[in-house]
Amino acid sequence: MRYPALFALACVVALSACEFGETVIPKSEPMVVVHGVLRPDLDRQWILIEQTLTGADDNFLAGGAIPGSPPQLPVIGAAVSVTNFSMVNDPCGVTYFSETPATRDLPQAAGLYWGSPECPTMRTGDTLNLRIATLDGQVVTGTTEVPGAVEMILRVGDSTVTLPGPPLQMNRDTDTLEARITVASGRALHLEVRRPDSAGTSRSVFRFFVDTTEVMLPGNLPNFLEGLLGEEDTTALEDAGPIFTAGRYYTVTLGLGDEKYFDFIRSANIPVSGRGFINNLTGGMGVFGSLVAETDTLKVVGSRDDEREGFYRMVGIVEGAEVDVILELYVAATGEDTTDLSAFVRGEWVFGGIDTSTDGVFLGDSLKFSFYQSLPLLIERSFSYLVLSSASSDGVFGGEVLDRDLDVVGSVTLTKIPQPVTVPKDRRYVAVLRLGGIN
């Protein structure tokens, strides 16, 4: 052999080589996880108590907001109390939280603990103490200092609203939303933009926190956090849109959190080290914090640069009712074959007055959009409508209205108008039999 040393060395190192991949490891011991954010501005408080993932069970990636959707790994039967030591003698100085509140109006689920109405008492600057004792003897404690804002202000251009206040209007192409809090006690400003999709539901568009008292949000800012928030949100950045779209209503919530809440939202255990989360609880992990917040409605308009933008009047018969609404339409994005649009829909629709937003698309000569209408007094129920129309030679769109099941429930015409007209308020309600029942 010409190179015996090399051959010998290669043999030695070959013996040291091996491979390994996925390995089953022992289950871990569960720990108590607490998610509790007290809201002095709300009359009912609740605290979610669950366990860490230990590998004991298969856990699907549960969706849905809590409360409303039950947690997967609840800690049941715990003794939960919140004490305001500066008001121990107050009837709400000590509040015991229960999984079974004495009302059926609240969502009930294992691991979801509700306080008594209007309890605990929370004054700005008060320190509240949490104590959780689980059935297996674990004790979790934490504290929070109640925040308070002297004033919460939203401003767009020259329009300023002290919250709670009337809706604001913002031109997304030229305006900036400014938020300011005059702090009495608190640590972090929380700004949240949500987009109502239908009655009672909304989608988080943008969430932001900072430990200053003022923040600005330009109307044309792309949503650079799209797809980065949440386990289930798989939206790719390629699909990321702007935060604000002209022709849509948004809710803007301005909050002020305490130190514990700030630590909860600003820190996280990073994947490679499993460290980083600032845990202020003893005996468990999670958050016991507090936050005050106010919400306002923001009507977002834009500059009209596309000839298709503007006002349309839509009239016709839908489910037996005469409908007459004004669409304030804006082009959102132009693709190769389609043009996305958003529009305000105001006027009279099937169940009465409507003032909502719609999303749709121009596709060649056709126009398609959908929106919801809530059944009066039953805000949890809404009905969706899809309008399919195509333009005639004179520019008037005519088409059908479909319901959620894609059954045709009416027909309408849309005519572009130079300026909005006032829709008569003495609309006539016509009861109809809806095929397929009330959806």
Next chain:
Amino acid sequence: MNRTIQYENRGNYVLGQLYNGTIRMVMRFMNRQLSRVARALLALSCTSLPSAAQEVRDVIGTVLTVGDSVPIAGVRVLVPTFGLTAVTGDGGMFRLRSVPRSRLAITFNRLGVRPDTVWLPPGRDVLTVYLRTAAVELAPVVTRARPAARERFEELVQPSVVSIGRETITRVPGLAEADVVRAVQLLPGTIATNDYSIGFNVRGGEPDQNLIQLDGITIFNPSHLGGLFSTFDADAVEDVEFITGAFPAEYGGRLSSVMDVSVRPGRIDRVRVDGNISLISSKLLVEGPVLGTGASFLLGARRTYADFLIGALSDETMPYYFGDGLAKLSLPVGDGGSVSATGYWGSDVVEWPWIEQEPGREGVDLDARWGNRLVGMNLRYPFGNRQLTVDAGVSEFSITFGLEPGIFRASNDLRMLSTRVKLALAPGATHDVRIGGGVDDYQMAYDVSSEVFGTDFFTTTYDPRIWSAFVDDQWRALPWLFLRPGIRMEAVEGPDVVNWAPRVGLKAFLSQDMAITGSAGRYYQAIHSLRDQNLPWNIFDFWIGADSVTPVARSDHLVVGFERWFGSQVSLSLEGYWKTFDDIIDGNLEEDPRITGDETVPVEGHAWGADLLVMKHAGRVTGWIAYGLSKAIRRSRDREYPAIHDRRHTLNVIVQAPGPLGSEMSVRWGYGSPLPFTPFVGEWRHRYYNATDHTFEDFEREPIASPMLNSGRYPYYSRFDISFRWEKRKWGGVLRPYIQFVNALNKKNVFLYTFDYNDSPPTRTSVSQLPLLPSIGLEFEF
């Protein structure tokens, strides 16, 4: 600060300071030879003597190696007829003053080169001499060219020091191209925690405790591509001196090691172009003389081109590239002195369209840039048996990371202005003293803000200034005993402390080939990096300085060793060490952005171990075997735990030898016993709070680390690399195609684990370090 740890008045050694038996032997040889040559020359040139006294001139010359024309420093230049002498400086330059204008014989001598004699005509005042470095055989004493390590063994009281030259570095198998830091990571006492990081740990220390210098100027984050490549162009490097502990008083500012990278001066005889084309990057190096002034230049540049290639060959984009450039200008001054200027620029760039601009949607770009810039000047001015060395420089490191336009921008700018002066002198036959001082002025600024949101998230600065002074004396107390006492003072503005750092070393020769060494000292460090020690990989360090809150770190070293030479080619060193660490820091994950000074938590610790190095310095087969035994402990927040780099056994075998098909083969095999990590003990759902509806919606699944830091161990590490290089002369130059196999056996070394507690049973998945990576490339030289 001096850029090498070699004793600089080596010429004085040769001329008059007979320090040990080996030197005496060499001197005997030189005296005999010189006297023989002198007598012969005297006889031959006697006819020219009458005119010699009539007119004098200065003779300027350069001494280069035969073959590759590398300047040779330390060559004694002698005009025997008149007893005129000079010694070549770094650039191989010398100047003989007041030389009679006659035909003269000039002799050239230095350890490790073949002595030579040239004739200088009366009308010529400039000459270039080429000397061979091959073995020299002279009766009655037989000696061979000796490596610098052997000279250091004989002359220097400094344990824990290893020098590796360019030739060795460029032949160590690497990822696409030779890498200086990767080669250093293979030396004993050094632990590289993974394949991806240039950062390395020396004898229980942290990566930020290594003083890394380029021609005497500190460089802060010497890596590209998140640590896969170092900033140093191996072809531009003269050599690397690496001291793993107990370094002498002239070095300060770091606790654990000194890695001193010397850029070689450019050639002075002709313009030469070197280059390297690899799969990842290409580089070009140009060097040559500057218009007959005796000065030389060296210019190098390198850039990756994956961004170009991917863009040209596919619809995909590669949003990353790095590039760097290096320049050195060297000029001889005085008798063997030199002045040089070194510049370096490097930049890593990420330009990623985070959200592409479309009709109706603004675009957002992720723009990240980081890199080093430095400019340094070095003056060496020998006079008599003294030498003055002045270093001055500016070193910068900056990082900007932003979502543009103006959404988010984070920046860290670090600038260090340094000036150091050192005087080396020999007040007596048994003393070599160095006295020096300097000032390092740091400016570190952090700024995190958003123009869009109108918010400053975080802004802070650190401005420590460190004044230093030192005295270092190498004293031959007895014929067989060297002592090296020294002391260093560092006054740190900011925390306003004055620290005294005594150092002492000894070397006791048991024979001319065998010595016992020992050193002890105290070390201080006034700047720290804010890396999370539990992260296996970091792209760069964030540096902060000592102030009224952040302490100056301290470490005590004790090193005891044994050195043995087997002939002039093979050496063995065995050293044991004990180190303490006080007031070192770890990043505080719970720091409050409102508070300046809570960014760190104090950490202390200790380390002990032993390092063995067997090195074959010359011959047909060269290389080394490095073994390190180490234990590193940390204490913080009332907990004691193994350091993240607490690897008990490290073994590296490097063999460079002739290979098949006429190639030069280089083999590296490395073994590392298991490294610690912190296991996960579960996961939790970190939910998002919806303040509008007072609900929790969505969540991130986050792992939970065990409170027992570093209580787990990864499997052992091993890697086998091999490379082959061929050399062909073509087109008037030299071509060196090469092929390399990194991790040739495709060993799945664990980089980190990921855990899944969401399903039953829970599982752990390993993420591998570098897989088998073959690469080819071509070096060329014209």
